[in-house]
Amino acid sequence: LVNQRDVAKKAGVSSATVSAVINNNKFVSKRLKEKVLKAIEELNYEVDLIARSLKINRTYTIGVIVGNILSNFYSIIAKSIEDTVKKYNYSMILCNGDDDPSEELKYLKILKSNKVDGIILTPTNKNVQYINKIIESGTKVVLIDRLIEGVNCDAVIVDNRNGSYKAIKYLIGVGYKKIAAIISPIEFTTGKGRLEGYLDAIDEASLPLNSKFIKIGCSKKDDGINMTKELLRGSERPEVIFTGSLDLTLGAIIALKELKLNIPDDIGLLGWDDVDWSAIIDPPLTVVGQPIYDLGVKAAEILMKKIKGDKEVVNSKSLIKTLSTHLIVRNSTK
Amino acid sequence: LVNQRDVAKKAGVSSATVSAVINNNKFVSKRLKEKVLKAIEELNYEVDLIARSLKINRTYTIGVIVGNILSNFYSIIAKSIEDTVKKYNYSMILCNGDDDPSEELKYLKILKSNKVDGIILTPTNKNVQYINKIIESGTKVVLIDRLIEGVNCDAVIVDNRNGSYKAIKYLIGVGYKKIAAIISPIEFTTGKGRLEGYLDAIDEASLPLNSKFIKIGCSKKDDGINMTKELLRGSERPEVIFTGSLDLTLGAIIALKELKLNIPDDIGLLGWDDVDWSAIIDPPLTVVGQPIYDLGVKAAEILMKKIKGDKEVVNSKSLIKTLSTHLIVRNSTK
């Protein structure tokens, strides 16, 4: 490995001069600068970013930990964050927390050790202590999609309760009475809010609440498949299913197709998230759409401001930005 | 920040002893060990992985650079790699090369500086020099999905030419004559192979070759949309379109729906890659399926073996593993 000293030796200067040339932060005479550049060229030298960051504690990269790398929802989030930070000359490294606290912790540690300047994550609710430690250490953090108690930091989320409420209200409006819901864990604010909206709408319409119609579990595709099947095994069949996340929706569709149930004739389906395939599947899906790309953009922008030391943002300890959802009616509901 | 010296001071030992305790690689008396552990506990100390790796040149993490983070194809690849390396107690950080040589180079540098023990990437063909440099520096590399000339390293790919050949042959078999193809750039071995298969099958059947029926461009969704529309603007309309990548397929479907063309009555569609939505869209898609998850598993396993210094793998300079594709016939073709 060729290092700064090798370059310095070859150019006949000190390593400080080499550093100055590389970082362009001190005046170096044209003559020496050229010598150094030439030596760098010839030796094919490259700065060791890791050694540098050991020193300066800054890397110009941010880390992102998402809930489930397989989900299109998180792909879009990741892409929007990267697109945004790229404008600030920042790079992004992505980690798969997999909605698993121990994986999350592992990657939090890796990111911290790699001295990323900031972290954006969809938190599980088990690592608040460590997250606080990271914040105290000076690394900027912003939460996305989910909130957690006990950590004081900015976040950008969506009006979960309201999105869900509007959806169920719509279903009731078009005549559905037996409405089932498949929701992600209520320890997450997403699951909690989406369940609340469901409950509120059912209550408001004075519909009987049937606990057998409510399934709560992890939010991956397979969980969606399983919970849908469970739901349909019951003696009483719902007229429509509301699924409270993208992958839960995907799972429900797969299960319904497998059971050869026609949507919406045999059973209706109202999903969460509007993505590429939402409109092209059979039938096109009625969904609660959330501004996924925007979620990432907003989070990244807040993070960049915090990193740059923007007073307004830095002073407000925990700014929570809530974006709104909107109902998109297509053909999976009658 | 609390460091090893702080722990050493608190425990009344030397920092060498602290290091020994942490790494469990020297004999330390029970008495001192306990003291050290207690100090670590009380100070909430954590090793700085980056400082450590500056010293030992090992991180127990690998880096993955994918072509397009938005594509489900790459999500699956990433997940399968992570699942696999996790078994070896390795972590994975993911970067979005975005099929852009300069982004790829940027992330290659970041990964190298972060001293990842290995890298898996779907290469563009512009950074062979740098990739070779990385390999020479001792970092293990394995290519996935695409091959590039001029770099000597292991790779796992798919039988592109054959997959495409079988698909077109099938189309010809069921009576299609005017067969269009939308393919990713032929500088990539994927695009090249898939085009070859198309050409070979057309040739073998002595069908006239219509250059207007061949569109070659980037492999993102929007490119698929645009090329499909271009194709349909021509005076002569193909009877069926073959799309040579997942996102190209997605784009074609979106474009066709937008143009209100019925699949397969107005025009047939044969796509590439079998993913979650392939079978649930309208109509269910006939596709060339490739073992996506397996691609990642194989690549990760080879990488792990190289990192562990497995003789067999390390000695064979550039082992290319080719997995096979298979045609899945559904309803998007007549």
Place this chain on the structure above:
DNA sequence: GTGAAAGCGCTAACAT
């Protein structure tokens, strides 16, 4: 068994 000290590659005072 344990500790002192050198050094990984870099940056930033400080001295010249």
Place this chain on the structure above:
DNA sequence: ATGTTAGCGCTTTCAC
């Protein structure tokens, strides 16, 4: 304008 040097936090050889 350029060089000397200390030190970021860690590991590891070599004394003791």
